[in-house]
Amino acid sequence: MLGWLLFGRGHRHVTAEMLYDEACEARISVSLATVYNTLHQFREASLLRQLAVDGTKSYFDTNVAEHHHFFLEDEQMLVDVPDGLITIGEVPEAPEGSEVVCVEVIVRLRRKNTRAKSSQQASQQLTEA
């Protein structure tokens, strides 16, 4: 049931809490703990990837291919960066006994302060006049 909720809508990024809310809305009776366990089982089976954006929340991505993300701080939302927009420079060699699994970039975005922007425009107009 949870799998259907998770994978039935194309690629997406969810937290356990988001999926739990969706399950409640769909009248699927599960506990938040079950949702956590299910997500981690899917992750162990490589059907999901876990992304830690900050210390408090884990996002699970149904797209398991290597790709980069925008994180919209105002919405607390992850969005895939279209392919080819980010070029990775040199990656350091892995320390002995380990290997690089993948390199992923999270570009954090927040809305521009529109007030600061309009005062900037105003002062620009002043100088132009």
Ligand SMILES: [Zn+2]
């Ligand atoms: Zn993604």
